Every structure is written in C-alpha cells, then in structure tokens.
Amino acid sequence: MNGILCVNKPCDFTSFDVIAKLRGILQIRRLGHGGTLDPMATGVLPVFVGTATKACDIMPDTDKSYLAGFRFGEISDTQDITGKILSVSDKAVSRGELEAVIPKFTGRIMQLPPMYSAVQVGGKRLYDLARQGIEVERTPRETEIKSLRITEYSAEIREGTMEVHCGKGTYIRTIIHDIGEKLGCGGIMTSLIRTGSGGFNCNDCYTLEEIQKARDDGRIEELIIPVERIFDSLPKLRLNPVQTRMYRCGVKLDTNRINNIRPNADRYSVYSADKCFIGTAVIDRDAGELRVEKNFN
Numbered sequence: 001m002n003g004i005l006c007v008n009k010p011c012d013f014t015s016f017d018v019i020a021k022l023r024g025i026l027q028i029r030r031l032g033h034g035g036t037l038d039p040m041a042t043g044v045l046p047v048f049v050g051t052a053t054k055a056c057d058i059m060p061d062t063d064k065s066y067l068a069g070f071r072f073g074e075i076s077d078t079q080d081i082t083g084k085i086l087s088v089s090d091k092a093v094s095r096g097e098l099e100a101v102i103p104k105f106t107g108r109i110m111q112l113p114p115m116y117s118a119v120q121v122g123g124k125r126l127y128d129l130a131r132q133g134i135e136v137e138r139t140p141r142e143t144e145i146k147s148l149r150i151t152e153y154s155a156e157i158r159e160g161t162m163e164v165h166c167g168k169g170t171y172i173r174t175i176i177h178d179i180g181e182k183l184g185c186g187g188i189m190t191s192l193i194r195t196g197s198g199g200f201n202c203n204d205c206y207t208l209e210e211i212q213k214a215r216d217d218g219r220i221e222e223l224i225i226p227v228e229r230i231f232d233s234l235p236k237l238r239l240n241p242v243q244t245r246m247y248r249c250g251v252k253l254d255t256n257r258i259n260n261i262r263p264n265a266d267r268y269s270v271y272s273a274d275k276c277f278i279g280t281a282v283i284d285r286d287a288g289e290l291r292v293e294k295n296f297n
Contacts, residue, residue: 019031075160248278266283268290
C-alpha cells in the first residue's frame with residue numbers, strides 16, 4: 001500500500017495521534033504526515049503511506065490555506081483559547097481599523113515562533129519548555145502570507161473569521177496575536193480549519209471513521225491517492241526503454257539524449273517507457289546530466 005491518504009483531522013487529536021490511529025487501522029508502520037496541526041485544529045492532513053513517505057520533504061507545493069476564528073481583547077500564553085488568559089482589554093476595534101492593518105501582515109513577514117510550538121531551541125521543543133514555565137529567546141523566522149482576507153467581523157463582540165493562504169511554517173495564531181498587538185488590544189485564535197495543504201483540499205479528505213469502514217470493507221485502496229499527484233506541477237519526462245532501465249539503476253543520463261528537456265526547468269517528474277511513474281529527477285546543467293532525486297517505483 002503506497003500513496004497519499006488525506007485525513008480530515010478531528011479536533012483534540014495531535015497529528016501524531018492521527019498517525020498512531022492509522023497504523024492500527026492500516027496495519028502498516030511506514031507513515032508520515034504533511035504538516036503538523038495543533039490539537040484544536042481540524043481539516044486537511046495529508047498522510048504519506050509506504051514508499052510515498054519519501055515525498056514528505058520534497059513536495060513542490062508546500063502552501064497551506066486556513067479558515068481561522070479570532071477574538072480581540074484577550075491575550076493568552078498559547079495565543080489561542082486553549083491557553084491561560086494573561087490580559088484583557090476593552091478597547092473597541094472597528095472593521096475599518098482591522099482592515100487597515102491587514103496589509104502589514106501580507107507578503108513576506110517576520111514571525112516569532114510561539115513558546116507553545118514544536119520548534120526546537122537547544123535540542124528541546126519549545127512546548128516542553130513552556131509547560132515547565134520556562135520562556136527562552138527565539139529567533140524570528142521569515143514566512144510568506146500570500147493572502148489574508150477578513151471574511152466575517154462583528155465590532156460589537158470583536159470576533160470574526162479570516163481566510164489565510166500562506167507558506168510552510170506559518171503560525172496562524174501568531175498572526176492573530178500580532179494583529180491584536182498592532183491594534184493595541186490583543187487577540188487570540190478561537191478556531192482553525194486547514195482547508196488546503198500541498199495541493200489537497202477538504203474534498204480529498206476522509207474521516208478516521210470512513211477510513212476504518214473502508215478498511216473493514218476491503219476497499220481502502222480506493223481512498224489512496226497515487227504519489228505522482230504531488231508532482232503534477234513539475235514538467236514530465238518520459239524515458240525510452242534503455243533509459244528507463246539505466247535510470248532505475250541510478251545511472252545519470254545524458255540530457256542531450258532525452259526528449260522534452262526544458263531550458264528553464266531543472267526538476268522533473270519521470271515516467272518509464274510504459275508510462276509508469278518512477279520518481280523525481282534534477283538536472284545538473286554544468287555536467288549535462290539528469291540525476292535521480294527520489295525514486296518511488
């Protein structure tokens with residue numbers, strides 16, 4: 001069993017909880033996931049099964065999209081409603097004031113990882129230190145917010161929802177915290193749904209209950225997405241029979257002898273002579289060679 005199984009992660013499950021549950025359902029150890037979700041979050045969690053786990057760190061599309069609920073006037077130690085409230089404010093925030101600061105949180109921005117996160121400092125997870133009441137110095141990280149849109153907002157209760165399309169490693173609760181700080185009142189995240197990850201969306205996902213039933217009915221393979229879909233955005237190369245045999249053995253191929261090499265593309269998805277997906281390859285322009293990146297078949 002190899003490929004991608006998209007899970008609609010339930011609330012109060014960690015991403016590791018989902019993996020542990022699936023190991024029991026699928027009776028397979030080799031599983032990985034495409035991006036950690038907080039326990040309170042729900043939504044798209046791509047799970048890599050079998051040889052597809054080799055794709056975890058080479059996905060061309062690492063973008064994520066979210067629908068997040070927020071509330072202004074509060075600050076918590078976790079930056080969301082699960083944490084301890086540290087301060088409150090009765091400062092009013094109009095829709096106009098909110099919309100005025102949004103441009104400051106789009107594009108490439110610097111973000112300070114929250115203490116309650118899986119980031120490692122000195123070999124220790126920040127959330128482990130936070131639970132011990134220890135706060136350490138962190139280094140801001142660059143992330144990209146491709147779009148941020150307020151979908152609902154009530155100035156009366158200072159609550160609303162926002163849609164965020166962002167790059168890998170972005171903390172949505174930190175965006176809300178920082179917006180609240182900019183508005184001078186504080187802010188916390190009240191809900192989070194991941195609506196897209198790595199090119200997959202909610203329509204690709206199944207609940208754990210649906211996955212269990214499919215397994216019981218002997219049709220689990222119907223839920224598995226072929227790993228090559230991850231690489232749909234890459235240009236495709238089809239090798240001839242001789243090249244196929246050489247490439248499968250890890251031999252570097254002369255790019256002058258391969259059809260469809262593009263002048264401005266250095267990474268490809270590779271198919272055999274019989275149109276079977278093999279894996280991904282990179283071009284060494286100086287050496288004029290096509291080299292194996294990862295093979296899946």
